Amino acid sequence: MLIFVGLGLYDEKDISIKGLEAIQKSEKVFAEFYTSKLLGTTLKKLEEFYGKDIELLDREGIEIKSDKVIDIAKDKDVSLLCAGDPMIATTHIDLRIRAEDACVKTRIIHGASIQTYAIGLSGLQNYKFGRSTTIPHPYKGIIAESPYDVFKNNLNNNMHTLFLLDISDDPMTINDGLDILSKIADKRDDYNFKDNLCVGIARAGSEHPVVKAGFIKEILDYDFGPPLHTFILPTKLHFMEAEALVKFADAPKEILTDKK
């Protein structure tokens, strides 16, 4: 059996009891940290805490050479660990399909994902979020504009947008992400973009996450400290949401009276 185990975010203690038991019963444990990362711990700490050796897989190991994982899972209990929730990444959905094709049973042990953490920490209301999107690093100087389209479309439908940031190589900062969106806004003569509110969230899952709300033009230069970062661009706020942002995210008090 191939068991996908979500570790939650941040460190070795964000895993569920059920997940921990599954790892300890497994005969082989793999992990991958390219779809998501745990910045509050190390592979060595995970191994010590779980009491198991862990073989780290890179992208190729999951996407191309995954036959190895599936082969071992044919007659052994194998766990595959990843940060957050396993099924947020399409890579794992694909691996699960291939395992079932090879008659290998699969099981999912969920973990809290960045969506849960970010929305929860912001104080914004979950049911007001539309589609979320990921901002990739520019590739050969070319900026992908689809994240901006997702935001505008959500805004037209009165929904908040959660932006996940590229974590490959150098994890993207909130400032970099906003800078990319601002360039797209400039190109499209969308002059009001920088007046939109932004809720930046750094190190979700740690004991002292930073949650800071302000207008984009202010947040563009705000120092959120080390990664991982993510941010939300909200649509019109419910009064209780505005109150939560002022209380928990040091948002400018004017949003309490704004009818925006």
Added chain:
Amino acid sequence: MLIFVGLGLYDEKDISIKGLEAIQKSEKVFAEFYTSKLLGTTLKKLEEFYGKDIELLDREGIEIKSDKVIDIAKDKDVSLLCAGDPMIATTHIDLRIRAEDACVKTRIIHGASIQTYAIGLSGLQNYKFGRSTTIPHPYKGIIAESPYDVFKNNLNNNMHTLFLLDISDDPMTINDGLDILSKIADKRDDYNFKDNLCVGIARAGSEHPVVKAGFIKEILDYDFGPPLHTFILPTKLHFMEAEALVKFADAPKEILTDKK
């Protein structure tokens, strides 16, 4: 300090290690199970597993008489437990605001929510989900139509919709939920509604959840067994999503070739 602890879904082992440690260090432990429920366990089992007495709060205890909770949290570490993730329910956001108003520090320990479980189990892609919505029990025979509007709006924007079902009193079944939506569709002469695909999910988080996909007209009579139930009405599928639904949710094979 008031610590909101998410228990994840289903039973006592879906809590994170971090959450368990917080409970065990707390001087007073409250729980509420009216915003969400754990059907794989009992209050007694939770108390035994966590090694703590738990005082159960009803809706009034959280929404009106919460001063008691906040008062105790002024000089003691108090945990408030709930199923899923604590900040999905606006009730807890409100309580957190009132705690901070009373100068009581708060902390959130996240748990995997029904959104994570349901989307993960379905095999559908997370970034294609629009706003989610809850179907309430009809009140004095009157059906709330807003969930249907959320679905139609998501559909127009090519987004999937996750439907949460009323858990007060008698938890709503998938069949009841679809029946309510069908009545609204009939009233609006929306004749194609029952040809939409539906992914029903029962007992997410248990070792043997039921995940069954089919057209609404078929799923209307499908027996999903005991609660809790939830369902997804997808928009157009990516090919890999169709493959996942056929593999994991016994969807009709025709969706693999449909260009719908």
